[in-house]
Amino acid sequence: MSQVVVHNFSISLDGYGTGEGLTQQEPFGHAGERLHTWMFATRMWARMTGDPDPSAGSTGIDDLLASRHERGVGAEIMGRGKWSWRSGPVTDVGTDGEWRGWWGEDPPFHTPVFVLTHHPRPPLEMEGGTTFHFLDASPAQALEIAKEAAGGLDVRIGGGPSIVRDFLAAGLIDTAHLVQVPILLGRGVNLWTGLEGLEEHYAIEAIPSPSGVVHLLLSRRGSAS
Amino acid sequence: MSQVVVHNFSISLDGYGTGEGLTQQEPFGHAGERLHTWMFATRMWARMTGDPDPSAGSTGIDDLLASRHERGVGAEIMGRGKWSWRSGPVTDVGTDGEWRGWWGEDPPFHTPVFVLTHHPRPPLEMEGGTTFHFLDASPAQALEIAKEAAGGLDVRIGGGPSIVRDFLAAGLIDTAHLVQVPILLGRGVNLWTGLEGLEEHYAIEAIPSPSGVVHLLLSRRGSAS
Numbered sequence: 001m002s003q004v005v006v007h008n009f010s011i012s013l014d015g016y017g018t019g020e021g022l023t024q025q026e027p028f029g030h031a032g033e034r035l036h037t038w039m040f041a042t043r044m045w046a047r048m049t050g051d052p053d054p055s056a057g058s059t060g061i062d063d064l065l066a067s068r069h070e071r072g073v074g075a076e077i078m079g080r081g082k083w084s085w086r087s088g089p090v091t092d093v094g095t096d097g098e099w100r101g102w103w104g105e106d107p108p109f110h111t112p113v114f115v116l117t118h119h120p121r122p123p124l125e126m127e128g129g130t131t132f133h134f135l136d137a138s139p140a141q142a143l144e145i146a147k148e149a150a151g152g153l154d155v156r157i158g159g160g161p162s163i164v165r166d167f168l169a170a171g172l173i174d175t176a177h178l179v180q181v182p183i184l185l186g187r188g189v190n191l192w193t194g195l196e197g198l199e200e201h202y203a204i205e206a207i208p209s210p211s212g213v214v215h216l217l218l219s220r221r222g223s224a225s
Numbered sequence: 226m227s228q229v230v231v232h233n234f235s236i237s238l239d240g241y242g243t244g245e246g247l248t249q250q251e252p253f254g255h256a257g258e259r260l261h262t263w264m265f266a267t268r269m270w271a272r273m274t275g276d277p278d279p280s281a282g283s284t285g286i287d288d289l290l291a292s293r294h295e296r297g298v299g300a301e302i303m304g305r306g307k308w309s310w311r312s313g314p315v316t317d318v319g320t321d322g323e324w325r326g327w328w329g330e331d332p333p334f335h336t337p338v339f340v341l342t343h344h345p346r347p348p349l350e351m352e353g354g355t356t357f358h359f360l361d362a363s364p365a366q367a368l369e370i371a372k373e374a375a376g377g378l379d380v381r382i383g384g385g386p387s388i389v390r391d392f393l394a395a396g397l398i399d400t401a402h403l404v405q406v407p408i409l410l411g412r413g414v415n416l417w418t419g420l421e422g423l424e425e426h427y428a429i430e431a432i433p434s435p436s437g438v439v440h441l442l443l444s445r446r447g448s449a450s
Contacts, residue, residue, distance in 0.1 A: 014417035182429040186421025192239035196411025204407040
């Protein structure tokens with residue numbers, strides 16, 4: 001059954017999904033790589049980044065959950081920020097030649113990706129099966145389009161935090177895998193803002209890892225889809 | 226060895242230690258009792274509230290941690306809000322006759338309790354060994370006085386959230402037991418505000434409970450006291 005999912009979305013103990021001061025070099029701002037260190041240590045990551053050692057990376061709960069990222073996803077929805085990692089609208093970005101997003105010519109998505117922006121532009125076909133489509137649409141409208149494109153597979157809500165938040169607030173997500181990292185960022189974009197009472201709509205299970213992170217599994221209550 | 230400790234301090238998933246709209250009837254505001262349901266279910270609570278059934282209440286990890294509240298504490302420091310559960314300074318409160326705090330004539334502390342306030346008043350001796358002292362002092366100054374009064378036992382930092390935050394920020398706490406409850410309060414007083422980088426000074430261990438809460442144990446790095 002097709003699901004709307006969030007995978008491997010890391011937040012600090014105080015709820016921040018990105019830090020402050022995002023640039024192309026520091027896409028998570030002052031958070032640096034700290035939100036994702038747990039993921040870089042997994043076998044999933046070693047395999048994804050071409051580590052020749054077949055036993056590289058951890059195989060415990062972090063890897064088990066992180067690996068779900070790879071399977072059964074037919075489309076992704078992301079915010080403009082995750083696509084470009086730049087401030088300013090996409091149209092500004094378009095003026096310096098041919099900015100094709102932050103992800104390089106072979107992005108790790110391999111599906112249609114729908115980028116939410118108030119400044120749409122023509123689609124960008126990349127290598128490896130990724131095509132970026134730019135939509136000025138509500139979460140519900142974007143989801144309808146992405147589901148159609150996913151061809152019966154899952155739709156991943158890829159972030160950043162304000163996008164995940166909007167889709168959670170609208171009750172459009174079936175299951176979300178969040179990863180609470182034991183650091184306090186203090187500033188940035190907070191996933192939890194405006195989500196008062198979310199527990200009435202989502203069951204929340206906490207699974208700790210020896211790595212120190214706590215995996216939070218949210219599943220929509222009474223979800224029939 | 227005498228320690229400065231926090232016990233059973235509950236926060237929501239988004240970090241709030243109290244909700245909004247605190248009154249005498251609703252001392253945690255719109256949070257109601259939801260931050261403490263986990264504790265009311267423990268054997269410690271059943272015993273403390275005089276339940277005649279010796280097997281009442283849970284005996285798992287929640288009870289194990291909650292029970293530490295009862296042992297080895299020689300003094301407590303709390304904020305004016307926790308003492309009075311009223312808005313306005315203590316001096317205002319003093320004008321309506323003999324307001325002796327929210328806790329009744331036999332408060333559950335049984336030690337000297339130092340109430341931080343900008344409007345000190347004479348000490349209040351209650352039943353059961355609790356005496357409230359009112360101090361206009363910095364966290365470090367208050368701690369020095371409380372340690373003296375504790376006679377070699379631990380000093381508990383009792384809250385509310387802004388008091389725990391101030392003592393954490395000043396590095397004055399040795400170990401803190403926080404309890405993350407899987408609800409999103411959205412508003413109130415957030416424990417994490419202003420604590421960016423706390424993980425550099427405190428190790429943070431997460432222990433999940435079958436009740437759904439996650440116990441967070443903070444211990445100061447390189448603490449010698």
